[in-house]
Amino acid sequence: MELIIGKYNYWIYIVLMMIGFYAMIAKRNLVKKLVGMNIFQTAIILYFVSIASKKGGATIPILFKDAVIIPEQYMNPLPHVLMLTAIVVMVSTFGVALALIIMIFRRYGTLEEDEILEIERNRK
């Protein structure tokens, strides 16, 4: 029980990741796949933010230069910074994928994977 409640953010991260993974594999609509991909990536952001967060008045010492620094109260800012970069990467991936979806829609007139495969087959 302690394992579930005490570390609930990690459980949420795993659940979110699996939801995203499921959507990427099982959904036949390209936009739904893309949304699944985004959930998958967001889960990783949650994970990184969780590993750095602390409860009970933790601070980032760089903000309070004169205060006495207690190591237990120190919140590591690096994972958050890494995630800023990762968010940029994810937004660009999302943008490229949406652009591709527009191209696909113009070519096939649909975003259902089955229908696209059907059109491909008829072309042959």
Next chain:
Amino acid sequence: MNIPAQAPALIIIIPLLSSLINILLGMWRRNLCYPFALIVLASSVLLAFNLMNTVISTGIIHYRIGGWTPPWGIEYVIDHLNAFIAVIVTTMSFIVSVYSKRSIEKELRADKIPYFYTTYLLLTTGLLGITVTGDVFNIYVFLEITSLAGYALIAIGDEKAPMASFNYVVMGTIGACFYLLGVGYLYIMTGSLNMADLQRLLPDLYGSTVILVAFAFFLIGVSIKIAFFPLHTWLPNAYTHAPSAVSALVASTMTKVGAYVMIRITFTVFEPRFSSEIIPMTSILGWSSVLAIISGSILALAQTDFKRTLSYILIAEVGYIVMGLSVGNRSGFTGSVLHILNDAFMVACLFMVAGAVVYKKGSRNLDDFRGLNKSMPFTMAAFGIAAISMIGVPPTAGFFSKWYLVLGAIEAGQWVFAGALLFSSLVNAVIFVRILEKVYFSGNGENPAPSRDEVPLSMLSPVVFMAACILVLGFYSGDIISSVIQYTVPKGF
């Protein structure tokens, strides 16, 4: 400014800034984009050779970004392996960019050409970034820059290209996310992102499950990126439907740089001791690569589309490289690193030949190769050389790397691995002899003597140059091994 001292940063900054300048240049004079990209890539080639030279004469280069000391700041570390890969990447980008002009003019609308070269330079930036950095998170960022540029370049191909590219986006993102998770797991255990620092901190933690999970995430993530069987499903479609010049570039560099990341993770961040003794990487990766080699070859045999055949052969070649790493001895590792070089040249040459045939005939079908020796004699001669190198006939380059790989497999006592290599060479022989037979011995039925109809010089010269390089690399492979590759072999082999 002291250029050699700043070379590790400049090799990334020059193509990155140039890609932005290229857009502005394209708005003003569209014709200038091509010469501009050529100049930029030529300077990258010079910088890469300069780095290689410095590493050979003075040893490993450490470059601190912004003057921050590692492990807090990002550090660029260049040793023999990095410099070697950087030379391959820049050379490939430069030669393919020479080739790209006429081929892209035919396959792309004229007003899109500046964007093509911008994305092309970004792709080169990403590849070089992965190569020179000594920071695991930095690799993730550059990996994604490379992939994003790659998605965009592949999507401008023929009518099926956007769908192929979309599948690549989905698979590639899973790969990158797994890599990022691996970074996260290492970070919670060690609190460090610097490779050298991780190498120092990790041995005490080898028993931990978290480290094992991190390693698994790294391996799967990178395996997706290099299209290692059975995670290869995105590759054949993406590389077949991409424009000819893009296929030649991505096929020759992206999988190779991915293999480099795999080498760094398994042998630098983790010690060879961890990768081959504590977890059974030898058997897992080795047997997967046997599957990759055999199924890649057999699937290649079944194709009628030339570029698709090459894509499946590429999957088998990735299997070769991973197999050489998995046997865990000096010969196998040497073979892998040498094969990264040779395969880059062979694959680029073959994809450029495919592009040349598409340029003249408008078809990738193997049946349209009939009687091409009359109309395109030089291209086909280059194709012949690349093909026999792919089969592994001495004195071409392909023979030497395969020789070391087989030697490594035998030294490790893995006869099945050696057998898979020989089987794949045999299948390659069948594939290429069948095509060469069409080219040289089955004349064009209706038109017995077609006139000479060679591709433009800007496309022909890179193809011929590559073929010449394959022969030269074969002759000098001993020197390459003794001056560079022997220093890349990790300690403990």
